[in-house]
Amino acid sequence: METNLTINGTEQRLDLDPRTTLLDALRHHLGLTGSKKGCDHGQCGACTVMVNGRRINACLTLVCMHDGDEVTTIEGLGQPGNLSPLQEAFVNEDGFQCGYCTPGQICSATAMLKEISDGWPSHVTDDLDGKAKLTAEEISERMSGNLCRCSAYPNIVEAIRKAAGENT
Amino acid sequence: MTEQFKMDAPATARRLDDMAQGLVGAPLDRPEGPLKVTGTATYANEWQVRGMVHGVMVRAPDNSGRVVLANCDAVEKMPGVLAVIQDDRLLRNPAQGTANKAPIQGPQHAAYLGQLIAVVVAEGFEQARHAAQSLQVQLENGEVMPVDPATAAVEPQEAKTLDQGDLDGAMKDAAFSVDVTYTTPSHSSSPMEPHASIASWQGDDLTLRGSYQMLKYNRNELSDALGIHPDRLRILSPYVGGGFGSKLGIAPEAVAAAIAAKKVGRPVSVALQRPQVYEATMRRSETTQRVRLAADAEGRLTGLGHDARVSNLPGETFAEPVLQASYFLYAGENRKMSMELARVHRLCAGSVRAPGEAVGVTVFEGAMDELAVQIGMDPVELRRRNIPEKDPESGKEFSSRRFLEALDSGAETFGWANRPGVKERREGEWLIGYGMASAARVNVLMESQARVTLTPEGRARVETDMTDIGTGTYAILGQIAGDMLGLPRDAVDVVLGDTTLPPASGSGGSWGAASSGTSVYLACEAIRKQLAERLEVDENDLTLKDGMATFDNQARSLSDILNGDQIAKLGHVLPGDTSEAVRQATFGAYFAEVAVHAASGETRVRRMHGTFAAGRILNAKTARSQCLGGMTFGIGIALTEEMAFDPRDGHVANHNLAEYHIPVNADVPQLTVDLLEERDDWANPLQAKGIGELGICGAAAAITNAIYNATGVRVRDYPATLDKVIAGM
Numbered sequence: 032m033e034t035n036l037t038i039n040g041t042e043q044r045l046d047l048d049p050r051t052t053l054l055d056a057l058r059h060h061l062g063l064t065g066s067k068k069g070c071d072h073g074q075c076g077a078c079t080v081m082v083n084g085r086r087i088n089a090c091l092t093l094v095c096m097h098d099g100d101e102v103t104t105i106e107g108l109g110q111p112g113n114l115s116p117l118q119e120a121f122v123n124e125d126g127f128q129c130g131y132c133t134p135g136q137i138c139s140a141t142a143m144l145k146e147i148s149d150g151w152p153s154h155v156t157d158d159l160d161g162k163a164k165l166t167a168e169e170i171s172e173r174m175s176g177n178l179c180r181c182s183a184y185p186n187i188v189e190a191i192r193k194a195a196g197e198n199t
Numbered sequence: 200m201t202e203q204f205k206m207d208a209p210a211t212a213r214r215l216d217d218m219a220q221g222l223v224g225a226p227l228d229r230p231e232g233p234l235k236v237t238g239t240a241t242y243a244n245e246w247q248v249r250g251m252v253h254g255v256m257v258r259a260p261d262n263s264g265r266v267v268l269a270n271c272d273a274v275e276k277m278p279g280v281l282a283v284i285q286d287d288r289l290l291r292n293p294a295q296g297t298a299n300k301a302p303i304q305g306p307q308h309a310a311y312l313g314q315l316i317a318v319v320v321a322e323g324f325e326q327a328r329h330a331a332q333s334l335q336v337q338l339e340n341g342e343v344m345p346v347d348p349a350t351a352a353v354e355p356q357e358a359k360t361l362d363q364g365d366l367d368g369a370m371k372d373a374a375f376s377v378d379v380t381y382t383t384p385s386h387s388s389s390p391m392e393p394h395a396s397i398a399s400w401q402g403d404d405l406t407l408r409g410s411y412q413m414l415k416y417n418r419n420e421l422s423d424a425l426g427i428h429p430d431r432l433r434i435l436s437p438y439v440g441g442g443f444g445s446k447l448g449i450a451p452e453a454v455a456a457a458i459a460a461k462k463v464g465r466p467v468s469v470a471l472q473r474p475q476v477y478e479a480t481m482r483r484s485e486t487t488q489r490v491r492l493a494a495d496a497e498g499r500l501t502g503l504g505h506d507a508r509v510s511n512l513p514g515e516t517f518a519e520p521v522l523q524a525s526y527f528l529y530a531g532e533n534r535k536m537s538m539e540l541a542r543v544h545r546l547c548a549g550s551v552r553a554p555g556e557a558v559g560v561t562v563f564e565g566a567m568d569e570l571a572v573q574i575g576m577d578p579v580e581l582r583r584r585n586i587p588e589k590d591p592e593s594g595k596e597f598s599s600r601r602f603l604e605a606l607d608s609g610a611e612t613f614g615w616a617n618r619p620g621v622k623e624r625r626e627g628e629w630l631i632g633y634g635m636a637s638a639a640r641v642n643v644l645m646e647s648q649a650r651v652t653l654t655p656e657g658r659a660r661v662e663t664d665m666t667d668i669g670t671g672t673y674a675i676l677g678q679i680a681g682d683m684l685g686l687p688r689d690a691v692d693v694v695l696g697d698t699t700l701p702p703a704s705g706s707g708g709s710w711g712a713a714s715s716g717t718s719v720y721l722a723c724e725a726i727r728k729q730l731a732e733r734l735e736v737d738e739n740d741l742t743l744k745d746g747m748a749t750f751d752n753q754a755r756s757l758s759d760i761l762n763g764d765q766i767a768k769l770g771h772v773l774p775g776d777t778s779e780a781v782r783q784a785t786f787g788a789y790f791a792e793v794a795v796h797a798a799s800g801e802t803r804v805r806r807m808h809g810t811f812a813a814g815r816i817l818n819a820k821t822a823r824s825q826c827l828g829g830m831t832f833g834i835g836i837a838l839t840e841e842m843a844f845d846p847r848d849g850h851v852a853n854h855n856l857a858e859y860h861i862p863v864n865a866d867v868p869q870l871t872v873d874l875l876e877e878r879d880d881w882a883n884p885l886q887a888k889g890i891g892e893l894g895i896c897g898a899a900a901a902i903t904n905a906i907y908n909a910t911g912v913r914v915r916d917y918p919a920t921l922d923k924v925i926a927g928m
Contacts, residue, residue, distance in 0.1 A: 074473075123228060131242060134238040180443065181441060182828040
């Protein structure tokens with residue numbers, strides 16, 4: 032099934048089995064293995080990518096549903112030697128161990144910080160109108176769709192706080 | 200040239216303390232970090248292998264009977280399908296850690312529900328998945344099999360039995376005594392990367408790109424399973440997306456990929472689906488544990504008993520070593536230990552992070568808390584009073600043991616002195632409690648080899664088939680080599696995870712860092728000697744730093760000394776007499792503050808602190824991260840993790856990450872960790888001990904003891920889910 036979409040700024044024309052998920056299109060057909068398959072069920076967040084700026088689980092959506100969309104994967108956020116502030120902070124704060132959930136964490140955090148700056152509240156936000164404060168509780172709540180079995184959670188929280196601090 | 204060293208006597212030189220480069224111990228970033236955060240580290244199922252096709256495995260729908268693939272012919276004709284394979288060599292279950300040979304094989308008979316009995320190969324992944332789902336598996340002449348460990352036939356584990364003194368008498372005469380039975384459920388390692396292998400043959404030679412922890416053993420296990428010579432097999436695992444024991448031994452997908460690749464004549468990738476990871480890799484056995492404690496009026500233990508029942512599949516010898524730390528953690532003259540293994544048709548039981556202590560110390564520490572409450576004594580003080588002078592069974596000395604300091608320092612850091620009385624503190628709807636527990640884990644040295652090459656340019660290359668499963672191997676091996684050879688960290692390249700390199704200990708049992716680190720140390724020491732020979736000085740008088748050698752008031756660069764040559768040495772460490780001469784273990788203490796909701800019984804961990812002593816810390820950053828991970832496993836054990844088995848057929852009812860509840864970010868507060876300064880000369884020449892599992896060994900008890908402190912409810916059936924807590928409130 033023919034699908035035209037933009038991935039990390041590059042236009043891609045795909046003609047794949049209609050059952051192909053966005054995740055498998057990236058991993059099996061485009062060589063973009065930065066997006067990880069942890070569960071294939073939308074339960075772990077390892078495959079998190081951004082579609083038109085919003086974070087989604089790439090395993091839960093078929094690639095043919097994304098004709099005309101703009102997809103950003105971890106490969107689009109930075110490269111070794113040219114890390115994004117979040118990627119840099121994850122390295123410095125040891126926000127990972129095995130590294131398998133990490134691209135998903137970083138894509139998720141990138142979009143999450145945008146959600147906060149856009150004024151989206153979360154379950155733990157006190158003030159529904161103002162901009163949420165970047166407390167550990169706020170970050171943990173918003174990052175709980177991304178599992179990490181090595182459990183770098185405290186370091187992930189620190190990394191996000193540090194990176195966000197640099198930006199503001 | 201090989202520098203072989205057997206650990207027969209304490210290594211008192213402590214040479215790493217004298218090295219000028221100052222890398223070992225420093226909290227350096229992981230060198231592979233930039234690859235991991237950009238998605239460019241290559242995990243098993245990510246190699247771009249030309250012509251690769253996809254295999255999907257198929258499971259047995261029940262736990263007994265002869266396997267019949269009813270519609271095999273029709274499935275073989277489905278679009279894209281290349282083969283439906285039910286080869287005799289497929290594994291019944293993964294190999295146990297360090298097995299070094301194939302586990303039980305044969306897909307013709309089902310032994311447990313979820314056993315992987317066939318693989319379907321197709322051009323496209325979607326085609327293979329659909330075809331695998333379409334395959335109708337029938338089981339003929341199945342019988343009703345035991346699946347409940349409480350009622351299944353048991354085998355006593357004689358080697359684990361101990362009967363010293365008279366525990367019954369001690370219990371009768373005790374001023375205070377506790378006789379309690381706890382249960383813990385099965386746990387799943389649940390690494391984020393599902394087990395996956397890509398197999399490709401070049402003639403009779405096989406390359407397997409897999410996700411494995413112990414390549415030296417895995418190569419022998421896989422070649423044994425396939426019936427090929429190990430020399431024909433190369434395994435590559437440079438990056439492993441988490442293991443936690445589940446990738447210690449070769450697993451069904453590797454054998455299936457190898458057989459399939461041979462059959463279809465193309466490289467084949469087989470990745471387990473997440474439910475298959477839960478159903479067909481490894482579980483930690485559930486346990487039933489009876490703990491008896493007898494104490495005098497001052498809270499000194501006069502006797503202790505620990506009896507456990509665990510389970511496994513028929514034919515598997517592994518029995519969760521629940522008693523492992525109970526033999527040495529506390530004093531008490533009269534001691535009784537026993538263990539029995541129930542035979543059940545559930546998936547294989549094997550190593551899950553800290554087999555034994557993860558649940559054994561946890562339960563024992565719950566019982567110790569019960570004793571402290573009964574005596575009316577500070578739980579920290581109860582433990583302080585019962586630290587044995589020597590190993591209470593063998594009379595051997597301990598090697599280094601900063602257990603007392605960990606208890607005191609941890610209590611101080613946490614603010615233990617402010618702990619509330621039972622049911623004393625309430626904040627709105629939340630009941631607040633403090634709890635603590637000791638940490639203990641045996642320490643082991645394993646045979647390991649590494650080659651270090653000092654290049655003419657004055658760079659070093661470390662090569663070994665050791666793995667980094669998130670533990671920090673890339674970081675610490677580079678730090679050790681850098682210190683010993685006087686090179687900045689970025690002048691050392693570390694190459695891991697390839698069986699063509701010298702065989703290492705592998706990652707498991709917390710022995711990887713110390714064992715493989717020692718092999719690197721030995722190789723570097725041999726290089727230092729050769730440099731000293733060239734300079735005609737005593738090696739001990741040689742100071743190496745930043746690529747320069749300083750000696751006799753002279754300084755020369757390494758590249759100048761090498762003069763175009765390179766020096767390559769193989770370091771080879773073997774465990775020796777120090778393993779038996781003393782009791783070696785790591786110790787620590789956990790402290791937790793919980794809030795339990797007065798209406799729902801829901802528990803939130805508000806604060807948690809761990810203080811640990813594990814010999815020399817090789818990298819303060821990665822060591823701390825290991826402890827964070829262990830403590831978080833403890834939060835899971837305490838509150839949420841439980842494999843649920845269907846009582847009718849033993850299948851895993853919650854075989855996915857939405858129903859098997861590992862802690863999420865919001866479940867884990869900003870944990871704190873202190874690592875005590877320590878050197879263990881008996882352990883190895885690095886004076887380092889294992890730290891990968893210490894953080895889990897008792898952690899859950901700190902939380903459940905805190906729940907008791909908050910609510911007065913003692914949950915003896917892990918995990919302490921809200922239904923169990925509220926029932927007691």
